[in-house]
Amino acid sequence: MIEFKDVAKKYPDGFEALKKINLKVETGELFVLIGPSGCGKTTTMKMINRLIDPSSGSITIDGKNISEINPVQLRRDIGYVIQQIGLMPHMTIKENVGLVPRLKKWEEERYAEKVNELMKLVGLEPSVFGNRYPAELSGGQQQRIGVVRAMAAEPNIILMDEPFSALDPISREQLQDELVRLQSEIKKTIVFVTHDMDEALKIADRICIMQNGVIVQLDTPERILRHPASEFVRQFIGEDRIQESMSLPALEQLMTSPVTASPDRGVAAALKLMRQKRVDSLILIDNQRHYHGVVGIWDLQRSYADEGLTLRDIEKVQVPVMDHLGDPEIALERINQSPLSFIVVTDEEGRVQGIINRASIVRHISNQFA
Numbered sequence: 001m002i003e004f005k006d007v008a009k010k011y012p013d014g015f016e017a018l019k020k021i022n023l024k025v026e027t028g029e030l031f032v033l034i035g036p037s038g039c040g041k042t043t044t045m046k047m048i049n050r051l052i053d054p055s056s057g058s059i060t061i062d063g064k065n066i067s068e069i070n071p072v073q074l075r076r077d078i079g080y081v082i083q084q085i086g087l088m089p090h091m092t093i094k095e096n097v098g099l100v101p102r103l104k105k106w107e108e109e110r111y112a113e114k115v116n117e118l119m120k121l122v123g124l125e126p127s128v129f130g131n132r133y134p135a136e137l138s139g140g141q142q143q144r145i146g147v148v149r150a151m152a153a154e155p156n157i158i159l160m161d162e163p164f165s166a167l168d169p170i171s172r173e174q175l176q177d178e179l180v181r182l183q184s185e186i187k188k189t190i191v192f193v194t195h196d197m198d199e200a201l202k203i204a205d206r207i208c209i210m211q212n213g214v215i216v217q218l219d220t221p222e223r224i225l226r227h228p229a230s231e232f233v234r235q236f237i238g239e240d241r242i243q244e245s246m247s248l249p250a251l252e253q254l255m256t257s258p259v260t261a262s263p264d265r266g267v268a269a270a271l272k273l274m275r276q277k278r279v280d281s282l283i284l285i286d287n288q289r290h291y292h293g294v295v296g297i298w299d300l301q302r303s304y305a306d307e308g309l310t311l312r313d314i315e316k317v318q319v320p321v322m323d324h325l326g327d328p329e330i331a332l333e334r335i336n337q338s339p340l341s342f343i344v345v346t347d348e349e350g351r352v353q354g355i356i357n358r359a360s361i362v363r364h365i366s367n368q369f370a
Contacts, residue, residue: 001027002048002157002189007057009043009213017043019213020057027062027156028187030179032200035210036236044210045159045193049078061157076104079150079158079188083166086146087134093119093145094130100153111152118148121185122178140171144178151186160192164199176202197237201225209233251324251331251345254364255354258283258344263292263312267300270311274300281340284311289351291344294319319344324353331356 002025009018018040025031033041046052047059050071059066066074087096094115101111116126122144134142143163150158164172180203183190194200200207201221208218217229225241228234261270261282270282274297284292293316303309320334320343334343335356342357 001025001062002191003060004044004047005058005060007044007047007054007059009040009047009052010055016213018054021213021215023208023215023218025189025191026205027189029205030183030190030192030203032192032194032204032207033210034194034197034200034207035216037195038212039210040213041193041208041210042161045161045191048157048159048191049075049080051075076100076153077155077157079153079155081146081150081158081160081163083162083164087142087149089134092131092133093124093137094126096134096145097149097152099149104153106153114152114154118151119145121182122148138171139167140175143167143171143175147175147179147182151188155188157189157191160190162193162195165194165196172199179203197241201241209236249328249364251322251326251328251356252353254328254331254356254360255324255345256357256360256363258352258355260285260289260352261295261311262286264310267303267306267309267311267314270295271297271300271304281317282311283344283352283355284316285352291321291346291350291352293317294340294344296340321346323348332361335361 004021004023006020006022007018008016008020010016021040021044033044035041043052047054048061048066050066050069053067087093088099091099094112097115097118098111101114115130119126119129124141124144129137129141134145137145146163147160150160164175167175176199183203192203204221206218206220207224209216209224211232217224217233219227224233225237228237259273259277259279259282261273261284263284263286265273274280274282280297281294283294286292292312295311295314296317299314299317303314317339319340320338322331322334322343322345324345324347326345331343335341335358342355344355345353347353
């Protein structure tokens with residue numbers, strides 16, 4: 001565990017970068033520091049490996065005051081990933097990843113095995129990439145190497161200073177996913193600095209929002225979205241993100257148009273319509289669009305031999321029906337309970353307005369983030 005107690009940083013010109021902050025980073029959590037430029041987030045992170053020393057207060061790691069630890073030794077025991085990656089251009093990828101273990105006097109066999117293991121962990125085959133030089137890799141590949149290099153000496157703590165901010169959006173998203181996946185396996189204590197709220201919400205176990213050298217809110221992504229502590233936090237998060245987290249959309253926004261048929265339609269014609277529309281069920285409605293039930297493709301197949309039957313004569317599937325003004329959360333529950341995984345939405349007069357299924361919900365979510 002990392003603990004800050006009344007930590008302040010004041011420079012000779014009088015500027016206060018940090019103003020007596022108190023925080024704890026729990027063992028094994030991915031802890032994100034975020035805030036506008038000059039808020040103190042990078043200063044806070046750099047104090048953990050003594051790149052910056054506090055003016056007052058104390059910082060402990062597992063109960064030991066880091067001011068009592070040799071800075072060089074401390075840094076070799078803490079992984080560090082920066083935006084500029086910092087790979088040694090004259091060293092091969094394997095040599096870069098194994099740099100800190102070599103400095104810590106590991107035996108070659110031990111660190112060579114660790115290098116191969118870590119490269120495979122991020123999808124870079126050692127036999128293909130190990131003897132290449134940094135300039136021969138893409139930006140995303142280099143950053144992957146930067147991440148695993150920080151893990152090579154098996155540190156308990158890894159510091160990450162805006163490591164993905166210089167990458168293109170696709171590479172950045174891939175590396176965020178990769179980090180979350182890796183953390184689920186390795187369970188290191190990671191302190192991650194970013195200015196991107198979407199990134200913080202995606203990867204963090206807890207988020208520490210800073211402003212002018214103080215902590216304005218420290219909590220889980222869920223609680224920060226639901227309960228912003230101040231107007232500054234609300235604005236920093238963004239109203240759109242808060243609204244997305246607060247409520248589900250009205251049923252009208254989730255509906256999709258159903259494939260409908262008259263109860264008087266014959267079985268053969270109904271099966272042809274299903275093939276044309278590529279559906280496995282039909283919503284039965286009359287001329288005024290009043291709801292009369294649902295017929296499934298297997299019921300129609302079984303009844304095909306009887307030419308005198310209409311859809312009215314075939315047993316109907318019992319699908320939940322909801323008024324269009326109904327509660328969206330109840331709608332989601334009923335979709336999960338529905339035998340056909342959808343519900344029918346009607347107006348006050350019982351006229352069919354549409355259906356809601358998992359696909360229409362996913363489509364709505366996708367449109368929100370398009």
